[in-house]
Amino acid sequence: MDNQEVTDPKFAKYHGVDRNQIQWNPVIDEGKCIGCGLCVTTCGRSVYKFDFENKKTRVVNPNNCLVACQTCANLCPSHAINFADGDRTREKVQKIVKDFKLLQKVKKELEERKDSLKY
Numbered sequence: 001m002d003n004q005e006v007t008d009p010k011f012a013k014y015h016g017v018d019r020n021q022i023q024w025n026p027v028i029d030e031g032k033c034i035g036c037g038l039c040v041t042t043c044g045r046s047v048y049k050f051d052f053e054n055k056k057t058r059v060v061n062p063n064n065c066l067v068a069c070q071t072c073a074n075l076c077p078s079h080a081i082n083f084a085d086g087d088r089t090r091e092k093v094q095k096i097v098k099d100f101k102l103l104q105k106v107k108k109e110l111e112e113r114k115d116s117l118k119y
Contacts, residue, residue, distance in 0.1 A: 007061045011045060014067050015105040022096055024083065025062030026072060032080035033057060039072035039081060048072075068093045 012019055026039075026047065035055035040048040045064040048057050057080075070089065073081040084092040097103060110117065 008046065008064050011064045011066075015100075015102050015109065017100045017102070017105070019063050019067075022067055022100065024067045024092075024096060025065045026059055026081050026083060028057055028059060029080045029082065030056055032078045034078045034080070036077060038075050038077070042075060043072055067096060 014022060033056050035057070037050055037057065040050045040057050043065075045061070045066060047059060047061050047065045049060045050056075051058050070083060073079075073083060083089050
């Protein structure tokens with residue numbers, strides 16, 4: 001699926017980074033997809049819609065996907081959802097963290113939200 005604009009403004013930034021700059025979204029292998037709909041009904045960010053005619057899931061809002069979330073792929077009984085080539089998902093996530101300097105951004109965010117996040 002082509003990189004699309006974020007359709008929901010509340011997902012437009014990820015730790016201050018424009019979400020459209022971060023390449024993280026699910027890809028469905030249609031040959032493996034059994035049309036169970038688990039990903040569609042589980043994702044709370046409207047990344048998916050269901051094609052009832054073909055009984056397949058479709059990625060319609062890829063940039064609404066939470067960076068590093070893999071819940072749909074972990075739940076998929078047919079292993080039809082991927083985020084990176086092969087087993088390189090962790091490497092891809094770590095590269096995103098490094099390239100966008102997310103650790104520094106998160107440390108700053110923690111300090112700014114200290115009172116509400118304190119244990």
